[in-house]
Amino acid sequence: MADNHIRPAIAVRGLRRSYGDKVVLDGIDLTVAEGTIFSLLGPNGAGKTTMVQILSTLIRADGGEIRVAGHDPAREPDAVRAAIGLTGQFSAVDKLLTGEENLRLMADLHHLGRREGSRRATELLERFDLVEARGKLAGTYSGGMQRRLDLAMTLVGAPRVIFLDEPTSGLDPRSRRGLWQIIRELVAGGVTIFLTTQYLEEADQLADRIALLDQGRVVAEGTPDELKRRIPGGHVSLRFTDPDELDLAARTLTAAGGALAADGRDDESLVLQVPHDGAVHSLRALLARLDDASVEVDSLTVHTPDLDDVFLALTGKSRMTDETAQTGETARTDETTMEAVR
Structure with a gap:
């Protein structure tokens, strides 16, 4: 039986954000339960990255009530940052450092101390199957290895909530599925994942719940199966x-x-x-x-209808596919480019 006293990892009510006359988020309501994977889908420019930026304290909302790990990002940004990790679209890995040095650098930024930082780096290198590459420059890593290192760096501070903004963009299918397994293991350990992705299959495979964002509004929310049942054509x-x-x-x-x-x-x-x-x-x-x-x-x-059918029926936009994402057709028109800030 669910514990009604467990607070949600993320709670958003009436969230609004505009850039000039352009309304990007128009009264968003979302609740993300602890220890689950929540996926935010939507066409390019729908406001997905803006949402992540607000929830992770990178920019402020224009209005609405927000709680991340029980804290208000605007009033308690340090408390939110202490509870979260963020892996952006673009890797934060320093390619001129080794894998181990990248992790030790993150440990220093988290003020872990030399001994604890070394222990944490070794633990994460083992967890992400990077032990043999620990002394190699990160610039020599494959794309999949760099993304694993990037996520390992996010975990140095043992966050309770992790924002993954298109974490597998550009990865080959084998590397993508390897990262999926790591994400599942994190959630099994009690971590909450907030995922944005261009890959509908990714959301279908991973997410406990999905929200579909279009023109700044949530047009549908539910489990993958619930969303599919809303669409005729089966x-x-x-x-x-x-x-x-x-x-x-x-x-x-x-x-x-x-x-x-x-x-x-x-x-x-x-x-x-x-x-x-x-x-x-x-x-x-x-x-x-x-x-x-x-x-x-x-x-x-x-x-049965798949998430492609859901996406097309509810947004009226072009089909989002691996091909379009990988050929670079993911430029945002109304969202600022996000740096991979920890």
């Missing part, structure tokens, strides 16, 4: 080996009050598409209806 594709079976299935489902998906009958490939919500009980009912009519189905495939 269906079951039934494949047959005989045209007569296809015809019998179509008549049976229509007579039972069902409906076929738009352009849902393909007589050439012997496929019938039936609108479906993806629920197991609905699938059982569909198959039982066909079985009662002695319809022989050769195979079936369940198609």
Whole structure:
């Protein structure tokens, strides 16, 4: 049973921010539970990075109530900074220092002391599989290694809340999945993750809850599955080996009050598409209806909307894909460039 006395890691009410006449955040309400991964999605220029900047004390909001780790970023910035870590879009790694020297530098900035700083650096090098590269210049690291070091540097101060602003941008699929595993392990240890990403698959894989930001407003929020269920278009594709079976299935489902998906009958490939919500009980009912009519189905495939469909339906913007993110089509028009400030 959930403990109702546990305070949220992040609580935002009525958050507003403008740049001149341009309203970037227009009355945002968000709550992020402790020990979870919360992902903020949205088109380029929607205000995602501005949100991270405000929550991490880099800039001030124009209005609204904000609490991060129980503190107000405007009135108690030092308390917020002591509780958080930030890994920005651009690595804060000093490429002229070794991996170990980067970590020791962060330990010095956190006033850990020589012995504790050395212990913490060694612990993080082991945790992020960087022991063999500890004495090599960070500039010689691969992209995946640099991002792991960047995140390790964020963890030197043992933050309770970590902001990850597009942490895997530009990484190859193997490195990206390796970083996903590290993020999951952090959350299993009680850390809260606030994630912005251009990769819809990333949010789908990692996030406990997702908020979709568009034109400065939250247009949808929920678990990945809840968001997908809001979008029509789910269906079951039934494949047959005989045209007569296809015809019998179509008549049976229509007579039972069902409906076929738009352009849902393909007589050439012997496929019938039936609108479906993806629920197991609905699938059982569909198959039982066909079985009662002695319809022989050769195979079936369940198609459910993904976050791409959610994004397109709720924002009306172009599809966000790995390809567009990696080809540099991520320039922001209304958000200031964020330095990777710790």
